[in-house]
Amino acid sequence: xxxxxxxxxxxxxxxxxxxxxxxxxxxxxxxxxxxxxxxxxxxxxxxxxxxxxxxxxxxxxxxxxxxxxxxxxxxxxxxxxxxxxxxxxxxxxxxxxxxxxxxxxxxxxxxxxxxxxxxxxxxxxxxxxxxxxxxxxxxxxxxxxxxxxxxxxxxxxxxxxxxxxxxxxxxxxxxxxxxxxxxxxxxxxxxxxxxxxxxxxxxxxxxxxxxxxxxxxxxxxxxxxxxxxxxxxxxxxxxxxxxxxxxxxxxxxxxxxxxxxxxxxxxxxxxxxxxxxxxxxxxxxxxxxxxxxxxxxxx
Amino acid sequence: xxxxxxxxxxxxxxxxxxxxxxxxxxxxxxxxxxxxxxxxxxxxxxxxxxxxxxxxxxxxxxxxxxxxxxxxxxxxxxxxxxxxxxxxxxxxxxxxxxxxxxxxxxxxxxxxxxxxxxxxxxxxxxxxxxxxxxxxxxxxxxxxxxxxxxxxxxxxxxxxxxxxxxxxxxxxxxxxxxxxxxxxxxxxxxxxxxxxxxxxxxxxxxxxxxxxxxxxxxxxxxxxxxxxxxxxxxxxxxxxxxxxxxxxxxxxxxxxxxxxxxxxxxx
Numbered sequence: 001x002x003x004x005x006x007x008x009x010x011x012x013x014x015x016x017x018x019x020x021x022x023x024x025x026x027x028x029x030x031x032x033x034x035x036x037x038x039x040x041x042x043x044x045x046x047x048x049x050x051x052x053x054x055x056x057x058x059x060x061x062x063x064x065x066x067x068x069x070x071x072x073x074x075x076x077x078x079x080x081x082x083x084x085x086x087x088x089x090x091x092x093x094x095x096x097x098x099x100x101x102x103x104x105x106x107x108x109x110x111x112x113x114x115x116x117x118x119x120x121x122x123x124x125x126x127x128x129x130x131x132x133x134x135x136x137x138x139x140x141x142x143x144x145x146x147x148x149x150x151x152x153x154x155x156x157x158x159x160x161x162x163x164x165x166x167x168x169x170x171x172x173x174x175x176x177x178x179x180x181x182x183x184x185x186x187x188x189x190x191x192x193x194x195x196x197x198x199x200x201x202x203x204x205x206x207x208x209x210x211x212x213x214x215x216x217x218x219x220x221x222x223x224x225x226x227x228x229x230x231x232x233x234x235x236x237x238x239x240x241x242x243x244x245x246x247x248x249x250x251x252x253x254x255x256x257x258x259x260x261x262x263x264x265x266x267x268x269x270x271x272x273x274x275x276x277x278x279x280x281x282x283x284x285x286x287x288x289x290x291x292x293x294x295x296x297x298x299x
Numbered sequence: 300x301x302x303x304x305x306x307x308x309x310x311x312x313x314x315x316x317x318x319x320x321x322x323x324x325x326x327x328x329x330x331x332x333x334x335x336x337x338x339x340x341x342x343x344x345x346x347x348x349x350x351x352x353x354x355x356x357x358x359x360x361x362x363x364x365x366x367x368x369x370x371x372x373x374x375x376x377x378x379x380x381x382x383x384x385x386x387x388x389x390x391x392x393x394x395x396x397x398x399x400x401x402x403x404x405x406x407x408x409x410x411x412x413x414x415x416x417x418x419x420x421x422x423x424x425x426x427x428x429x430x431x432x433x434x435x436x437x438x439x440x441x442x443x444x445x446x447x448x449x450x451x452x453x454x455x456x457x458x459x460x461x462x463x464x465x466x467x468x469x470x471x472x473x474x475x476x477x478x479x480x481x482x483x484x485x486x487x488x489x490x491x492x493x494x495x496x497x498x499x500x501x502x503x504x505x506x507x508x509x510x511x512x513x514x515x516x517x518x519x520x521x522x523x524x525x526x527x528x529x530x531x532x533x534x535x536x537x538x539x540x541x542x543x544x545x546x547x548x549x550x551x552x553x554x555x556x557x558x559x560x561x562x563x564x565x566x
Contacts, residue, residue, distance in 0.1 A: 021434055021449075021483045028447030028480070191397035194372055195462060196388065196414045205410060209401045292400040293444020 074260040079267070082260040091244070099230065099245035100272060102158070106165030107226045111219065114170040118177030118218075119203075122211075132178070135171045143168030143229035147236050156239040161230060168229035169222035176218010180211030212288055220281045227273045246272070319385065320347035321466050321498040322371060327380035329366055340366050342523035344380070350465065353492055353499045355509035355516050357552065359560050363524030364502045368470050371500065389466035390459035394474050396451035398443045404454045405430065405439030411461035429457040432491060449480035453487070460495065467492075469501045473508070482540060485511055489537050506549045506556065511540040516552060520559045527559055 035043075056076050062068075063075040086092040121128045121135065146167050150160040184207060192206035234247025242248065246269050253261030289295040324346040330337035340363040348354050356364045369375045371382055372391045398407045408426040417425060430436055433453040443451060452472055459467055473481045489512065492499055503509050509516045513532060520527040530552060534544045 018434055020479075021487065024480055024483060025435075025447065025450055028449060029445075187393060187395055187397050188399060190374060191391075191393065191399075193374060194388075194391040195411050195458075201414060205414070206399070209399070212401065288401075291442060293442060294400075 071257065071259055074263065078260045079263045082258070082264045086264070095244055095246060095249050096268065096272060098243045099234065099247065099269075102161055102245065103165065103223075103227050103230050103272075104276075106162050106230065107169055107223055109162065110166050110169035110222055110226060111173055113166065114173030114218075114222065115177060117170065118174035118181075118215075121174060122178045122181040128178075135174055135178075138167070138171040139175055142232075143225065144232040144236070146229075147233050150233075151237055156237045157241050160237055161233050161242070164229045164233040165226040168225035172222035172225050173218050176221065177211060177215045179218065180214020181207055183214055184210035213285075213292070213294065216281070216285050216288060220277065220285065223276060223281065224273065227269075227276070231269055319350075321350040321352070321384070321386065322346075322348040322389075322500060323381075323383040324367070324371065325381050325383075327367070327370065327377045327382060329363065329370065329375075330378045339523040341370075341377075342525045344519075344524065344526060346517060346526060348466075348498055348500055350498055351496050353497075353501065353512060353514045355501045355503055355513040356519060357503060357506060357509045357516055357556065358519035358524065359504060359521050359556065361524075362519040362521040364504075364519055365470050367519075367524065368468050368500065368502050372468050384466060386466060387464040388462070389468050390462040390464045391468045392452075392455055392459050392470065392472045394471045396443070396448075396455040398451060398455055398458065400443045402443075403439065404435070404441045404443065404446065407443070407454060408458050408461045411458045415461065415463050417463075426457075426461070429460055430454075432460070432494075433457045433487065447480075448476050449484060452476065452484060456488070456491070460491075465496070466498045466500070469499065471503055472501075474503070474505070481508070485540065486537055488512065493536065506553050507540050507545060510545045510548050510552065511538050518552065518555060518559070521563060528555055 150163045154160045231247040250265030327344045329341040409422040412422045516530045518527045
């Protein structure tokens with residue numbers, strides 16, 4: 001049963017294990033490097049700028065060749081003049097702000113409502129069975145479809161706008177959180193349990209941080225949906241009470257048959273949507289992913 | 300009871316069996332599935348682990364060694380029999396590091412301390428001390444993905460120690476590492492086990508690893524898992540995995556293990 005060793009193994013000095021270990025650590029160390037700013041600018045900022053310049057070039061060319069009537073296709077310069085006009089009238093920022101404020105406050109409300117719904121759906125099985133499919137279904141229903149109903153129920157006012165934003169964004173936020181929680185690896189849940197993380201401590205230290213990447217993706221999509229549905233609602237519902245937002249501005253210019261103004265409206269809507277994503281969601285998402293080693297390369 | 304560890308006695312000494320066990324597994328059965336159509340995974344396992352003892356559970360796949368470890372960890376309940384641990388909830392280490400990727404190495408350890416009730420003011424220093432113990436001083440602020448596989452397992456070991464338990468359960472913790480790194484971690488684990496006077500229950504399918512580390516090797520048969528045979532190992536620590544003593548006993552145990560596996564092909 002017992003075994004005795006006649007030639008005792010050479011005594012391994014303490015320092016040997018430490019030295020070999022230190023050597024291994026140095027050899028195995030994962031090299032992570034941040035790409036220098038100039039490279040980031042060259043690789044990520046330059047191509048889209050070139051693309052925009054190209055589009056402008058083709059646009060100008062089409063105008064110069066007089067491919068179609070001027071009232072159908074104004075030049076980039078004429079759109080720029082329309083922008084300068086708005087600036088001179090002093091209404092540019094109030095138009096943007098009217099829509100942006102609505103969009104952001106509606107989105108924040110959607111986050112406040114969607115987050116607990118997501119937690120409930122992810123954690124309570126009967127709730128998931130009952131409203132999980134409805135949430136997914138709502139996500140694929142364009143929330144513009146709610147505008148006629150909202151107008152009848154709530155009238156042409158801000159409530160209609162907020163209702164449409166919420167119907168667009170809440171399912172995305174809730175579904176994002178559900179997906180995020182579902183994707184937390186079971187091993188991490190087990191290791192949390194062995195450390196004694198149960199109940200609230202489990203939600204706070206394991207579930208929510210683990211679900212963050214999926215949740216952020218849901219927030220991002222929620223913003224895109226709220227912005228989109230808000231613009232549609234502004235286009236459809238007209239009332240002096242609502243003030244002039246970007247969607248209304250766009251529709252007004254169409255009524256005046258002012259194509260430069262219409263194009264300006266489209267471009268402004270696009271810029272605001274992209275700007276919120278670029279300035280807020282993308283950096284947040286990148287930071288979260290990089291901290292977890294999920295953003296391997298910037299290339 | 301488990302706190303009755305005498306400091307004068309080295310944990311590596313053999314006379315540890317006369318004290319109350321740190322882990323007492325009595326007549327444990329475990330089945331999965333519906334009654335009637337259940338799979339019998341563990342069959343009447345009885346095993347005592349003395350305080351400060353290092354025991355490896357060895358077996359082929361299907362012997363239920365990980366299931367047994369989960370039962371001891373309290374992650375699952377036995378179908379029959381009892382498991383007693385007089386001390387603190389045991390710490391468990393997995394084959395994967397299972398560190399939280401959203402925290403730094405140090406914060407992972409501090410979270411274990413926090414969940415274990417260590418006051419906030421002491422956590423940082425205690426985490427540094429534990430990182431020191433696994434020779435990762437200076438790694439407190441490192442992200443998990445910035446560490447190598449061996450370093451991650453050492454952080455996981457430090458986190459397990461942070462739970463403040465005398466009993467450490469290890470489920471093939473070095474199986475995914477390369478041989479050189481595994482060798483170094485064997486040395487480190489042996490050192491820390493002796494220094495900290497830990498009770499270790501270590502699951503592996505690697506015979507040499509089992510012999511390299513343990514004071515006692517317990518061989519489990521497969522489907523259902525039963526205790527097939529035990530060996531007490533008196534070779535002095537730290538051992539070399541290449542040494543003749545380790546090799547001789549490994550051959551003996553491997554033969555026994557193959558015998559157990561062969562029985563399954565015969566009907």
